[in-house]
Amino acid sequence: MKLGAMLLSLSLLTPAAVGAEEMKMAVTTSFANSGLAEVLLPQIEADTGITVQLLIVGTGQALKLGEAGDVDAVLVHARAAEEAFVAAGHATHRREIMYNDFIIVGPSEDPAKAGAAETAAASLAAIAQAEATFVSRGDDSGTHKTEMALWNAAGVEPVGDWYKAVGAGMGAALNTASGLNAYILSDRASWLNFGNKGALALVFEGDPALFNQYAYLPVNPANHPHVKASAAATLETWLTSDTAKALIEGYTIDGQRLFTFNAVPQ
DSSP states (O other), rough: OOOOOOEEGGGGSOOOOOOEEHHHHEEEEEHHTTTHHHHHHHHHHHHEEEEEEEEOOOHHHHHHHHHHSSSSSEOOHHHHHHHHHHHHTBOOOEEEEEEEEEEEEEEETTTOOOOGGHHHHHHHHHHHHHHHEEEEOOOSSSHHHHHHHHHHHHOOOOTTTEEEHHHHHHHHHHHHHHHTTTTEEEEEHHHHHHHHOTEEEEEEOOOOGEEEEEEEEBTTTTTOOOHHHHHHHHHHHHHSSSHHHHHHHHOEEEEOOEEEEEEOOO
């Protein structure tokens, strides 16, 4: 396993239950940065007896961990990559759990007039035209994949001194953008939970292209017999329960809901 991941264990949050079963799940940095994990993990252990260890990485690396059998399940947000992962036999199925959206954040004075655009692609095109500083995650995460799709839709190849690819998670990338007073694509949850906003503000939102779905993928035990398929199935049942819905939709910051529950049968 590549150890570039941050590891968040329930044992760091609450005393581990005696004899609790443990499982590992790779999740995106945007999910972890939202603060929702700290809400869900204690209740998961209380209800199921399962201690969930989170390996916090970008979507691309999370899927690689799943492919290698280094985790028991994956929770990510890049549908095309997820469907390819299932089609390749690395996961038994894909289960949608919740969604939010991406937003474009930038200097509050919005020098590129990105907020005046009618679409997200046009907003990025305005930033490129102005050569205003833009910070990219540059890490093959779900956020980065969405960003690159938007540049493609805008007909822009993001190159030049104005474009800063940092190869980092959402929190670190937002810190860089704050320090540079730069534009950045962020998921809404990470932005709302981000404490170092500086002079940054939300400048563009609302395009359907910014829809951000999170899905759960249990690693295929046919490929890796050691994975804890039973625990992964129990966790999926919990994540699609009324209890999970109440916690997910009840998690707010400054009165704003960070995620909407939409678990449906597959």
